[in-house]
Amino acid sequence: MSLGEFDLIAKYFVRPAGQGPRRAVVGNGDDCAVLAPAAGMQLAVSTDALVEGRHFLSTVDPARLGHKALAVNLSDLAACGARPLGFTLALTLPRVDEAWLAGFARGLLDLADEHDCELVGGDTTAGPLAIGVTVLGEVPVGGVLLRSGARPGDELWVSGHPGEARLALEAFRGTLHPSLPAEAFDATRLAMECPQPRVALGLGLRGLATAAIDVSDGLLGDLGHILRRSGVSADVFADALPLSRWLAARPRHEQLDCILAGGDDYELVFTAPPERHAEVLALGAQLGLVLSRIGSVGHRDGSAPRLRLWEGAAPLANRWVSFDHFRQPSPSTPAPNPGEAP
Amino acid sequence: MSLGEFDLIAKYFVRPAGQGPRRAVVGNGDDCAVLAPAAGMQLAVSTDALVEGRHFLSTVDPARLGHKALAVNLSDLAACGARPLGFTLALTLPRVDEAWLAGFARGLLDLADEHDCELVGGDTTAGPLAIGVTVLGEVPVGGVLLRSGARPGDELWVSGHPGEARLALEAFRGTLHPSLPAEAFDATRLAMECPQPRVALGLGLRGLATAAIDVSDGLLGDLGHILRRSGVSADVFADALPLSRWLAARPRHEQLDCILAGGDDYELVFTAPPERHAEVLALGAQLGLVLSRIGSVGHRDGSAPRLRLWEGAAPLANRWVSFDHFRQPSPSTPAPNPGEAP
Incomplete structure (x- = not known):
């Protein structure tokens, strides 16, 4: 047909x-739609x-x-x-x-x-x-969350459980050893195929976060955009990264690969002043969304994020790079270890 | 590289x-750009x-x-x-x-x-x-030109010289007899590849036209959208259609095929009350753009446009249909006569 x-x-x-939102003054079907912000x-x-x-x-x-x-x-x-x-x-x-x-x-x-x-x-x-x-x-007006507002001393946060989408992708690619149990595959596949945009969190962070970005290309890579724009550095504490039930069962190197460089997560990474720590936690509780403090913002200028096991520990070698559509093979072909720099 | x-x-x-317009409060490079209408x-x-x-x-x-x-x-x-x-x-x-x-x-x-x-x-x-x-x-607010505003008695207008883009396309396809001279090919190819959006005309028609649409799928097909939305009919006068220098040199059936059903024109078809005829002409003169009165809006409800040779002449059989991306072959393959209904 x-x-x-x-x-x-x-x-x-x-x-x-009568079905669905009707906000456009002129909707679908004329040459343009017409909308008016409040x-x-x-x-x-x-x-x-x-x-x-x-x-x-x-x-x-x-x-x-x-x-x-x-x-x-x-x-x-x-x-x-x-x-x-x-x-x-x-x-x-x-x-x-x-x-x-x-x-x-x-x-x-x-x-x-x-x-x-x-x-x-x-x-x-x-x-x-x-x-x-x-x-x-x-x-x-004046209330937009930007990448450029992070300040030295801010705490670094992430929502939800990044890394699940990449775990599912690697299961599709057949690169996981041991392979993923069926229940874990279904759950992480849902995270990959049906990500939940953190719209309510973004609204709650107005006036609370100093900078924010969504994680589409990998947590460390996207955090790098905040650091460059804000002219600050950051330490990420590996032991503070939130592990979903499915990632918790995986080898440690795979956990870090998926969380730090996985991509396709659509969680928010954001910074907020330490004195607002309790407000951030209360917002997470209100939304039923895990918000994890995973690091700190420092003074050094716009460099790549440093990885430490915990606050105060020595920096680890950081081999996690940003996902880049023009440098990665397509998801239908096996990829090298996603954590390896090119 | x-x-x-x-x-x-x-x-x-x-x-x-300092180069190019800067209107966005937050530009290219953050998660969103931020704009404010005046x-x-x-x-x-x-x-x-x-x-x-x-x-x-x-x-x-x-x-x-x-x-x-x-x-x-x-x-x-x-x-x-x-x-x-x-x-x-x-x-x-x-x-x-x-x-x-x-x-x-x-x-x-x-x-x-x-x-x-x-x-x-x-x-x-x-x-x-x-x-x-x-x-x-x-x-x-309240000033948008719609497809739905045409009223019986309005005059029907078109800007520029529709049909040139289709003439170039048919030259590419090798369907023209006689074939197009080199100069005509270059000129019409420019019309096809570099259409000029009629932005200034659209602004000038605020408060003057009663309805408007741009011709992307063919003049009669796009006019049909105005008629259906406005609940009116229209007569188009074949002898009043503007012929560019290049189309004027072509066989009559090709002229009508290209102008009435050519598509890819990006001229505006619009309606305006007859008492504002002189204002429309003055606007065209001001913009250095040919505006041609090509027909009239009538009472009959939302039907396909009728074609006559001139005002008052008997209706002609109308075999020109709207261009449809899912029904037409791709431009890289020869097409049937574009004027033939499927």
């Missing part, structure tokens, strides 16, 4: 009246594309793929402390597969509804499978 | 301080992706491709009467080719500068060549 471009958008992505708010914008063979495997469940395409973008809003308003979708499809489209739209729009984020525009094209999303959110 | 993802963005797309303004958003083999040929000059990727999006802003503010770029590249990237960035950023439109965010990925752009603009 063949469907035209206009039918596709109408059938799968335009919501019936008074005193500025607009936060981010864009991310997902390409088959690079960001996802062709076997992925379409609902999970729809979820992830939006999740990785909402994660950027979260890192800025922005509240989601709407998003646009540019979808390139090799063919019109209605079962696939229905699943994709469900995963995408369910997550959109959860975050009150309206699909305000779209474009579909025939071509190799790729998904481009641009999200729009609002932040109070 | 291999460049990483972060280097790519920094090298080709981040402007030196007081009394709302935000207009549109997104379009260009995929190799579908929207452009692999042989296209990269500077022209960079120009076009932004132009087709600015054209959507123009159709809404929005002033460009900024845009995001999601670039998928099969490999890092520095000469290509330098050309692409030049074409893209030159057009961006011309329209005072800042690149506020980006994402690069390895994969099949594709370019996703999302543009953001501002429109006065």
Whole structure:
């Protein structure tokens, strides 16, 4: 069965009246959508594309793929402390597969509804499978969380359990010894395919964190962006890194590889003054989200993060580097040890 | 030579301080860019992706491709009467080719500068060549040009000389008899590869046009969107259609195929009350842009446009249909007569 471009958008992505958020003054279907941030708010914008063979495997469940395409973008809003308003979708499809489209739209729009984020525009094209999303959110004037605000003396925090997505990816690649038990594989695969953007955490960190970033390319690599922008250094304490149940059962070198350089985590790394330690913990408790203090910000200028076993211990050799799409092999091919520098 | 993802963005797309528009409160390089529409303004958003083999040929000059990727999006802003503010770029590249990237960035950023439109965010990925752009603009509250505002009695207008892009495409496909002279090929190829978004026209039409759309899928097909949204009919007068120098030299059936169903024109089709005829002409003169009155809006509900040779003549059979990416063969393969309905 063949469907035209206009039918596709109408059938799968335009919501019936009364269903889903309606924030656009002019919605999906005119040349532009029109949105208005609330008074005193500025607009936060981010864009991310997902390409088959690079960001996802062709076997992925379409609902999970729809979820992830939006999740990785909402994660950027979260890192800025922005509240989601709407998003646009540019979808390139090799063919019109209605079962696939229905699943994709469900995963995408369910997550959109959860975050009150309206699909305000779209474009579909025939071509190799790729998904481009641009999200729009609002932040109070002067209230955006930046990478550049970390100060010497700040504590360094991370949300959730980074490393699970990479553990699942390595299980797919068959590089794990011992191999991953089925239950662990299912759980970590969910973390890889259905990351939860930390939108509520980002909102809670407004006025509390001094800097934040989301972990898409690996914890140490992304932390490096904060350090360079803020002109500070940081110590990360290996023994303070949060281990999920599944990572806790793995060899130590694998734990560190996955947590420090895994990528695809969509947790937030952030800095906050030590006198606000209790407030950070209270926020985590309120959100039901583990927030772990994993290090400290120091004076030295913009260098790579230093790794120590614990606060005050001697620095370890740091061989964990940032994930880079142009330097890594595709996820469908076996990779070298992800912790090895190129 | 291999460049990483972060280097790519920094090298080709981040402007030196003082060069290019600076409108973002937080620019390219943080998780989100932050923008603020001016007081009394709302935000207009549109997104379009260009995929190799579908929207452009692999042989296209990269500077022209960079120009076009932004132009087709600015054209959507123009159709809404929005002033460009900024845009995001999601670039998928099969490999890092520095000469290509330098050309692409030049074409893209030159057009961006011309329209005072800042690149506020980006994402690069390895994969099949594709370019996703999302543009953001501002429109006065209540002042957006819509597809739904056409009223019976309005005059129907088109800007410029639609049809040239399709003439060039058919020359590439080798379907033209007689074939196109070299000078005509170069000129129409420029129209296809470097369309000029009618941003200034869109701004001038605020408060003057009752409805507008940009011609991306063919004049009659796009006009059909206005008719359906506005609940009106329209007559298009074949003898009033503007013929460029190059189209004027072609057989009549080819002229009509290209103008009425060509697509890829990025001219504006709009409606305006007859008592404002002189104002429309004055706007065209001011902008140095041909604006042609090509028809009338009637009462009958949301049907396909009717074609007549001139006002009052009997309707002609209308075999021109909308361009549809999922129904058309790719531009690299010969197509049937573009005017034939499937």
